[in-house]
Amino acid sequence: MAKIGIFFGTDTGRTRLIAKQIAKKLGDLADVPVNIGRTTLVDFLAYDALIVGSPTLGDGELPGESTGLSQPSWEEFLPQLAAVDLSGKRIAIYGLGDQKKYPDEFVDAIGILHNVFADSGATMLGRWPSAGYEFKASRALDGDEFLGLALDQHLQPILTEERIDAWLTQIKPELLR
Numbered sequence: 329m330a331k332i333g334i335f336f337g338t339d340t341g342r343t344r345l346i347a348k349q350i351a352k353k354l355g356d357l358a359d360v361p362v363n364i365g366r367t368t369l370v371d372f373l374a375y376d377a378l379i380v381g382s383p384t385l386g387d388g389e390l391p392g393e394s395t396g397l398s399q400p401s402w403e404e405f406l407p408q409l410a411a412v413d414l415s416g417k418r419i420a421i422y423g424l425g426d427q428k429k430y431p432d433e434f435v436d437a438i439g440i441l442h443n444v445f446a447d448s449g450a451t452m453l454g455r456w457p458s459a460g461y462e463f464k465a466s467r468a469l470d471g472d473e474f475l476g477l478a479l480d481q482h483l484q485p486i487l488t489e490e491r492i493d494a495w496l497t498q499i500k501p502e503l504l505r
């Protein structure tokens with residue numbers, strides 16, 4: 329069976345650790361997580377089922393050179409997708425943020441990534457309820473739901489594992505379809 333590809337961006341490594349945690353839980357179903365700044369479009373497009381992760385940095389932005397990273401990340405990778413048809417790809421997003429310090433742009437990167445992939449024709453999976461978080465605004469929201477799994481390793485690290493488990497239970501059958 330074709331494997332699930334896991335791609336992440338990160339500044340201080342938390343999103344990478346979550347990628348590894350997700351990969352471990354998926355076992356043989358997933359390949360080793362790859363930093364999006366160190367991959368190619370061809371390697372990314374080799375997968376039909378993808379889990380992608382990103383922190384929100386700057387002022388509700390994707391990681392990349394504008395947010396002070398010295399390595400390329402999502403900001404540099406995404407423009408390559410502009411001319412690509414992602415129809416047939418199934419993509420679920422998880423995002424890390426800090427709802428207490430950034431309540432007006434909590435996990436915005438989930439919304440930014442979602443729009444790019446959805447606009448290119450991908451089938452988006454893994455919506456997640458926004459109940460249980462305290463924030464004012466987020467570009468990741470659609471009604472009462474986030475467009476992907478929101479994780480807060482600052483305020484709610486204790487909830488992360490159960491959130492990941494429930495989310496994977498939800499998306500696994502859809503990703504592997």
Ligand SMILES: Cc1cc2nc3c(=O)[nH]c(=O)nc-3n(C[C@H](O)[C@H](O)[C@H](O)COP(=O)(O)O)c2cc1C
Pocket residue numbers: 337338339340341342343344383384385386387388389424425426427430433434435436481
């Ligand atoms: C400079 C800076 C800006 C940030 N901006 C946001 C933000 O706009 N929204 C948010 O939810 N979190 C924001 N965060 C919190 C990060 O998303 C959070 O610390 C995350 O866990 C970092 O993941 P990483 O270790 O993979 O880089 C910001 C953090 C930093 C250091």
